[in-house]
Amino acid sequence: MKTKFIHTYVSVDCVVFGFDDEQLNILLVRRDEQNANDLKLPGSLIYDEEDVDDAANRVLFQLTGIKKMSLRQFRCFASPDRASKTEDKKWLDKEYQPNINRLITVAYLSLCKIDRKLNNISKYKETEWCPMNEVPRMPFDHNRIVKDSLIEVRRWIEYDPSIVFELLPNKFTISQLHRLYEAIYNKTIDIRNFHKKVAAMPYVVALDEKQANVSHRAARYYKFDRKANNKLKTNI
Amino acid sequence: MKTKFIHTYVSVDCVVFGFDDEQLNILLVRRDEQNANDLKLPGSLIYDEEDVDDAANRVLFQLTGIKKMSLRQFRCFASPDRASKTEDKKWLDKEYQPNINRLITVAYLSLCKIDRKLNNISKYKETEWCPMNEVPRMPFDHNRIVKDSLIEVRRWIEYDPSIVFELLPNKFTISQLHRLYEAIYNKTIDIRNFHKKVAAMPYVVALDEKQANVSHRAARYYKFDRKANNKLKTNI
């Protein structure tokens, strides 16, 4: 019955990654405050005069209070039945308007320091950092989107290695960076080789400061040097 | 005036690459048969019960008669003013229906053997292989899409090196493959190193056959061995 052109709503959905020093987490929103497990990806229908990139920025701003978050579009999901489960239709009816029979979404990645205080002014009052391997069943194809997103994060890092620092505090130890890489690539990475790798990154610079009050040898802090990184980029 | 949610049409546009033994070409369609330069990317609004991937497949099938072409979604273009030029609006009015004030598109890449006989049953009767560096001014943001597409082709090859053979005849010489790589990466590649590289590809196998009737030493033909490639993939 391919007779009519689609005339539809379009949404954005954001997979926001955070890193808790052990594993990757994803920022989810709770639709129903009574239901502990009713989580979904933060997203929104896009407005009339709005680009999809702007819509994703808006969603992230309302969710976090951060104006310019790292952002990367990674795929349009448009299966005709992605919004056809009765429960999902019901929710769309209530949340937006009746008779949205189909919904196309554009998925975005973003990265966020997990301990950053979030200033949530979105309609979803509760947000939750959820470890990647404990993500509950979610509406629409949000589980599928999350599944695909990790691969995209890896591609993103390959394209621009400096974005991983969006996931770390301003001051971090090599060990933290190491655990982050292990979490992203889901494999153990030899620590000596890793030190060499970091030493070869001109945009990671050592600070004079060290950890205090740790019951083992104190680790040196490092920071990400944005200027060195920009210089590197323009030289290429 | 962000008060209303977008309710819109969605299209797909395909950047189909071909290789003429010298340079990359893109398959364009002529909108106006009276006007030599009125070319655009092949594309279509998507249907009601159709996924975007299926829509791209449909467009390519109608354009070429080929059922399963290589296909890769690469980006959603949704700037609010991408369809706001008067000439573009006029064309949308005529082509589809009046008052399409906005149009979101999902761009796809595809690769095609340039000498393949195309069985075009689309509404655009005339198609044209256009060298990448001679692409005329096109409607909407099609020039922008083409500009971005080459970078995506390179990423695609990095992800799956075997797709380049979609651009070559079934039998090809190393020299053809060499020129193809040079065209894609837009740089000269040392031919001896290139031979080594090809020798390391288990899915490129030499045939007994050689060129005939050439006024120089005849080159050996090679073919792409899909089975060797699949075995390689499953082993990884």
Next chain:
DNA sequence: TCAAAAGTGTTCGATATACACCCATGC
């Protein structure tokens, strides 16, 4: 003095780069 994590070098193999000459064929 012990537990816990930090920090540090060398070797090897694989891979990328640079570079120049002889070979086969048709005219």
Next chain:
DNA sequence: GCATGGGTGTATATCGAACACTTTTGA
């Protein structure tokens, strides 16, 4: 025999992978 493109090998640099012990600190 000459013009044209086909085909080949070696040396060097770079990168990634494997691998184990000493240092520092607080408890």
